[in-house]
Amino acid sequence: MLGGGVLMRVDESGRVIEWSPQAQAMFGWSPEEAVGRSVAFLVHETAADAVRRRVGFDGMGSLLVRPVLTGSSVDWEVRGAGHAVSDQDLAILQALFAQSPVGLHVLDDQLRIVRMNTATRALRGAPVGRLVGQVFTEAYRLADPQEEETVARQVLESGEPSLNRLVRGMRVYGDERRSIYSVSYIRLENADGDVLGLVASAVDVTDRERALQRLSVLDEVRKKVGERLDVIAACEDLVDAVVPAFSGIAVVEVIEDVVRGEAPPLVPVDRDVPLRRAAFRGRVTAYPVGDVRHLPYGTPFSRVLSDLRPRLLPIDEDTLWLAADPPRADAIKRSGVHSLIVAPLALRGEALGVVSFYRHDLEDPFEEEDLALAADVCAHAALCIDNARRFARERTIAATVQRRLLPQAPTGSTTVDFCHLHLPGPEGGGAWFDVITLAGARTALIVGDVAGQGMAAATTMGQLRTVIYSLAALDLEPDELLARLNDTAVRLAAERAALPTGDPLHREPLIAGCLIAVCDPVDLTITVVRAGLPEPVVVLPDGSSSTLCVPAGPLLASTGNAPFPATTADLPAGSLVAISTAGLAEKVLAPSAALRSVLDDGADRPLGELCDTIAYALKEGGWPSEKLLLLARTRTLPEERILTCRLPDGPEAAPFARRTVRRRLATWNVEEETAFTTELIVSELVGNAVRYGSPPLTLRLIHDAMLTCEVSDTAPSGPHMRHARTVDETGRGLFIVATLATHWGTRFQTEGKTVWAQQSTGTT
Missing domain, CATH: 3.60.40.10 (PPM-type phosphatase domain)
Structure with missing residues (x-):
């Protein structure tokens, strides 16, 4: 068993640079023999000699290993702690720092890097020599270094580990993409509980996180787009779902006939077919939303409507097709766009429009996986837009039918x-x-x-x-x-x-x-x-x-x-x-x-x-x-325009009615021909009431837009018009009325009925 003193000091390569008397007593190697040799060799030989001599050897006991920063390098100080350390423990430590794919960083209590594994460059592949001695959050280009320093110091103070934090690096021009890491912080302590520093582990999870992000974008599009059965609303929901989660700028342009509910044109779409800019999210727009125009020939937008094939395009100052659409080129330049995906809105081989996704400034360029995602997003949006188009067409037809059926x-x-x-x-x-x-x-x-x-x-x-x-x-x-x-x-x-x-x-x-x-x-x-x-x-x-x-x-x-x-x-x-x-x-x-x-x-x-x-x-x-x-x-009907009188009950009713009507029509200045016709109609109506009705009989004459003659009696039965034969002496009354009048009919009341006839008049 060992005490708690310093046994040895080892450099980064595992060579002994300092050997104490306690180590000599334990291992049998003098300082002259030990310094410069590999510590693994010394331990191995000591154990082998013990086996040859058939004596017990419990190794170096339990060790405390602490990194010591000396200039730009790190030495390792080994102390005895009274517990045995096996060869397996040493092998594990060696493997972790020499072969593990997980990025390991040993930090002192000032968050400076004192050692990192050499098998992987988990954070941006920086060389070890440049990083050792630097503060961890300053050594790498992190998106938010201040937040990481705050988290690390909280772990130092509380001892509560922080596990699997997602940390993003900053993309610089020339890099393909920003990386995403899963970072954990664990506090290091000695046997006495003194805080020695932290171990920061980092795993590159860029591919995993980007795949999850793409799934999230597609899920958001499927959740939002299609809730409203309106073509323009569906386009607006689409750009809201993809900006900024998928791209910094998004533009949706829909064929004008589709917006109006008409059937989409055949592919390839003729260059004269106009498109409406239905939705836009981003910085600078080349054309206002709602603008209707033809797509310039010789651009990826028109090409997509020709073959319905999505395209991933880098953009720089030498991009040829920008010259074909100067306003769009100007907007692209002012927005700092460097990557573009153009995808068709198509369904069953029919083109509905085109969607443009732009990334600008420090956003990562699009990748091939993004092209596949854009195609899936546009396929769902096309289905929703087509549903809205069909609904708009049905709604237009229904509204048209209703307008035609309502009073014009x-x-x-x-x-x-x-x-x-x-x-x-x-x-x-x-x-x-x-x-x-x-x-x-x-x-x-x-x-x-x-x-x-x-x-x-x-x-x-x-x-x-x-x-x-x-x-x-x-x-x-x-x-x-x-x-x-x-x-x-x-x-x-x-x-x-x-x-x-x-x-x-x-x-x-x-x-x-x-x-x-x-x-x-x-x-x-x-x-x-x-x-x-x-x-x-x-x-x-x-x-x-x-x-x-x-x-x-x-x-x-x-x-x-x-x-x-x-x-x-x-x-x-x-x-x-x-x-x-x-x-x-x-x-x-x-x-x-x-x-x-x-x-x-x-x-x-x-x-x-x-x-x-x-x-x-x-x-x-x-x-x-x-x-x-x-x-x-x-509105009131003037009394002088209404004639109401009681008729005699017998045959004298018809002559009385004719005389009364004649006098009133003269007062109303009704034309003589109309007056004669009215007398004949009144005579037939009164005669029919005298013969088939029941007294009392009432005559009413109304001079309004039409000249109306009404004869009322109390009989519940209604008259029927029939065609009299040549030899018949009766049955022609209502037939004559129907021939002379514009309209005629019978209105039944609680007691009796009213037979009326209307005719137009040339006077008012």
Whole structure:
């Protein structure tokens, strides 16, 4: 066993340079014999001699080895510590510093390098002679030397090791790339617990970390790109995902037809095909985002669109193709770009655009592995852009269909002014309105909303509108009209349910709401019936407002035979009626709505101004679904334009009616030919009522945009037009009316019916 004194001192090569008496007593070698020899030789010979003499030898005991800095070299001081050290321990130490691929650095308590292994140059391959004696963080070009020094000193002070820290080196011009190391710090102590320094180990993990980084970039692209079904948004998400993780600058240019939803062109792409700069991230841009132009011929960008092959290109002052695109060359120069990858946005052999990745300044140049990553990134982005393109095309078609199905230029009634506010959703929808002129100067205000988006909602909306127009021509009461509309919706829903299960429309139930309000300027009433939509609001001429309490019928197609009760209320001339779809009611129609005051204060304001005010106040934008608001203001019908009289119950009713009509038409300055036709129509209507109806009989003549003749009686049966034979003496009355009038029909009331006929007149 050895004491704790200094036994020997050994230089870097393992040669003994100092030999103590304790060592001589232990090993049997005098200082003259030991100095200059290899310490491994001395120990080996001593052990062999002990074997020959058959005596025990426990080696040098336990040793403490401490590096000692002498000038620019390191000596090793060996002390006895009272414990045995085997040949295996010495062999391990020798192997670690001579053969281990892990970079080992022994640092003193001032963080100076006193020894490092010679088998590897883990940190930038610097020579040993230049590094020994330097502070560890100053000896190498680290990206953040101050942080490393802070960590190392914390290990010195606390003794808590710091393991597997990722440390980046600084790239300098001329180097291929910056290296990444996994560095660990462990404190060295002697037997008494004195701090001797640190051991810093370093492993080059550049390839591993770059592979992980590439996987991370691809994962980020797959996570971000494609969330929004918009071509430009997908391009913006792409550059956000790759800058700065993959490149310092990224540019996405998409063929203009693709942005508009059209099919991409054939490859090779013609040089006259324009591209839109859809997204950019970086320092200096050659062209503004949104700029549309042709790609210059003779550049890698145009070449990529010719063969869909990605390219990795170094850039310097002698790069030839820069001359073909001076603005881009100037931006590249000002940004300090030195490496470029150009990759196509392509799918199924069709070109959608091109993506340019640039690295500049101290960023590492692109490698072949980066080219493969760029191709994978662009393949995913191309799929997302193509999905967005197809969606944009479908949305455009659906919006076009909806616009064509909505009233193009609604012909307003002379007794109702109207204006609508339409807030389209992101994917179109099925909201619609109609203003239909009915007989007797009445006007039907209709608002409907089909749930869903796209073509299915638009086409269903068109079908329901067509049904409403057909039913309105029959002059049905609002509740009966809505019931018949519901019958049609039930049949349409059954057709959807009968579709094959693979059809997307099969899984989308038909849900629709509708509200019908009929304004009568003669009786000054409004009759409302609704299926699911919110109750309308009425603002009277004096400024007071109220919500019309109308029982809520079920949504269309939800049931086959549910009633739709109608409500009739007084409606003075000059009143404002507001009807909206569900999504807008809580903002405008509800009593507590923020914009209800706009309606309450709008009794005498123009309807267009009211719609604009509401639109300006709705600042949110980006509606998840379509919204629609219809405003209508009733106008008075002058009393002198209306004739109402009670008719005799017998045969004298027809002559009386003709005389009365003749006098009133003369007062209205109706042309003689029109007046004669009107007398004939009135005579036939009254004669039909006398013969087949029940008293009392009433005649009403309305001179508005059309000249309307109405004859009412209390019989519940309706007239039927038939074609009389030559020998028949009756049956020609309604046939004559249908021939002479522009429109005719029958309207049933609670008691009796009204048969009416309309004809145009050349006077007002």
